[in-house]
Amino acid sequence: MVRGQKNPLHFGFVARLKRARKLARQSRLGLSAKSDLLDGKAVYVLEQGKRVPRLDTVEKIASALGMSPAFLAYGLDGESQPGGKLRADGMGARLQAARLARGLNMRDLGRESGTSHTTVRLTEIGETIPTIATAEALALALGVSPGWLAFGIGPQVGTSPRRGRPPAQSTAEAS
Secondary structure (H helix, E strand, O other): OEOOEOOOHHHHHHHHHHHHHHHOOOOHHHHHHHOOOOOOOHHHHHHOOOOOOEHHHHHHHHHHHOOOHHHHHHOOOOOOOOOOOOHHHHHHHHHHHHHHHOOOOHHHHHHHHOOOHHHHHHHHOOOOOOEHHHHHHHHHHHOEOHHHHHHOOOOOEOOOOHHHOOOOOOHHHHO
16 A cells, blocks of 8 residues: 555556466566567566566567456456557557546646656657556546556546546547
């Protein structure tokens, strides 16, 4: 628990990764190689909890394990998608759409999410790929599901956003 609140969803990433790797009977080095990660020790470092992974890293590992990246990152149900274009590549467009639907500028979203307007801007234009922690913080501030924001998996509507604002409606719901 973090100050009397539920832990963020990404806190369970390490346990989910270890469990999935063992069920798939993969070594850490083997999974790193199968995931096409440049660092052969990436899975080892992640399982030690020494760093929070970026969305693309989680998606590559999830694909190698045949599982949903939304489940691996956040414990949320979702389908897996083998190979092909990374779903995380669409996060910038989803972030911008959700931010505009809430009527927020980049500075306000940065403040509400505990990140910065620079992080929001660079993510929206595709110059940076956020970590699972940053994506979850942005999703919480927008009131959308982190699985949807990060990977386009699952329903858009998530938990209630901070400061009592109503969650953003999808365009289908608004019609």
